[in-house]
């Protein structure tokens with residue numbers, strides 16, 4: 001009989017639980033769908049070609065917008081002032097860029113800070129600002 005091989009090495013190379021972090025600093029994120037930056041007007045226009053920090057590709061990145069919502073069950077006190085009485089409220093927007101060559105993601109947070117994502121960011125816990133990195 002043929003020997004069965006249940007292993008899927010291709011999947012093990014990319015063990016992501018989620019396509020993008022489901023949470024950002026503990027708050028739920030609602031992502032939209034991936035789009036192509038080549039047809040998107042960015043204002044102000046970038047002054048330089050944004051090369052992928054991972055593989056150096058200058059190919060136009062895929063872009064995805066995420067909305068960060070307050071979570072009345074887990075909202076940290078730091079954003080308490082943004083919390084409505086028991087309801088969820090939009091905290092800010094995330095912009096994710098995905099390199100079409102290596103699928104490396106980086107994310108702009110609501111403060112304009114850029115973050116490189118690693119595998120730990122795609123778990124149910126989502127992405128956290130790890131001090132010292």
Ligand SMILES: [Zn+2]
Pocket residue numbers: 052053054055056057099100101102103104
């Ligand atoms: Zn890349």
